[in-house]
Amino acid sequence: MKSTLISCLFFLTLCAGCTVPPYSRQDIEKLSGLPVGNGMTLHPTEKWMLISRPSEFTNEANGKPFYKIYFLELGEDGWGEPQTVSFESRFNDYHPVISPDGKWVYFNSDRPPPGEILPAEKMNIWRVAIRPNAFSTPEYLTDINTEHHESYPSVTGEDVLYFNSDRPGGKGSMDFYRASPIGNGFSAPELVAALNTADSENDLTIDALERFVVFNRYLFDTNEVDLFISNNQNGLWTDPVPLERANQADVWELTPTLPPGGTYLLIEVDGKIQVSLMDDVLE
Template identity: 30%
Template sequence: MSARKLIALAACVAAVSALPWMVRAAPAAALLGPGVISTGLQETTAAFAPDGDTVYFLRSDLSEKDDTIVYAQRRDGRWSTPQVATFSGRWHDSEPTFSPDGRRLYFVSNRPLRPGGAPLVAEVAGHRFAGTNLWYVERQADGRWSAPVHVEGALNDGAQIYNPSVAANGDIYFSAHRVDSGKAYQIYVARRTAHGYAAPERVALGDLAHNRMDPAIDPRQRFLLFAGDEGDALGRADIYIAFRQPDGRWGRPEHLGGEVNSEALENAPTLGRRFGELYVSSNRQPAVAFPKPRDDARSLQQRLSGPLNGSRNLWRVDIAGVLRAHGIAP
């Protein structure tokens, strides 16, 4: 979620009325790869390969003007130093996500649609910024990634597509501001057909006054996670879950409790490879009590440049109990 989207989110927050029932999640949040993956920079959008030991994610500066997709591998329980993905490093690339079978890695980018062309630019209310279209790379027989492939279809209209998430049948969920979004961002689905992708359909989740972004779809489309504020968020944005109803419609979004959300910003939820494993981006940090133990130059530098300095990091939480309570099994 960019700074521009955060401004839009803040402008669209509705007044809090009666708080709905809060879904309870297991109270265990763990920082992913502290000091290696989660650092004093911005890290969001964890995408795990099928082996569970390779993770692609977004790393950027604090203003998110320089987004790059990097990856790390876990060996003997330790994460390697992140490296820039072979297909990234030149353009404004962000928000990676694997297809459930791991054969494709989707991402959004401002790269030109044709070699030698100009990078994509989007404009809102006179403000110009890096545009985004959906691309993917495909795993080759030798294990390397293919050259990036542009996804054709109406889902890329407007150069503003964010946080793709792919179901097992190929349907792609994403967030965007389109003609039927109202004043906020909404979640859409582009259904896979024999002839490519159908025109996006807005996912009906309630009042269009609420921003809804960063979808994470269950591969079997039984539930949908997203970031936003349904009127009861603890911070600027929290993580919500909606369950598919017997009639095929989506139920009312429910606020996730436990340690999924905090008074800080939570966004970019992604599902891990284990049942109930959820990764979220958050800029939560410990409270500072005064008087504090006196810092020297070394301790001050170490603390202020570390993962919990207010930058966004990747956190692992568990929602298996929530899923089971709603009849969802592995």
């Protein structure tokens, strides 16, 4: 059963996406070793990407660096130097995710919610519209955010939003939820029960056609973080299975990312991008 799932997912991964991505094999492989922290995402049709990582600015309250989102453009000589984005704040902004249609950037932030001046005590999800040579003013997702943590968004080609939260009603710690687009907002989030456990589910990335997900799970008993994969079969998610060929002992595999085209899997290991071919991961 496991091999069948993996073979199916490999096929789906290769044919995911409706447009030909602008990146060559060399473009993707040059990302290997790039310093990141909690997020990387590539635009589906234009030659640029966003990453997040610790900045040089320190939070005086806890002595930790603020996380910022950076823009990198692909030129003839490779990827350019990271530049801060126009929607940056004086707070933590990280885990950018570009929607499959290239119209939105979703991200985590503890910047003050609308009408407030103090940073949020829990993480929230925001988004900005991608405009020609610019980003819009950040939008707080009122339909999604609560007084609890909402974070690590991922979005399908139909603008269905997946994210994790520690709100009441889950199976424990951080769990995955799903919300459908309604007008300019979203429906009430629903628990994706089949993907969740009493451990902490994080960093979900979803196929543009909502056919499979890759995510990591923090295992409280062993203090490990491993990658898992699940297939959507007629609207029902299969039991997640470990991505054994990607998981390493005593290593935390973070922020799995599916670049446009579906040939590669990007993950963060020890603060740097690790590039793998999907066929190597799923064999």
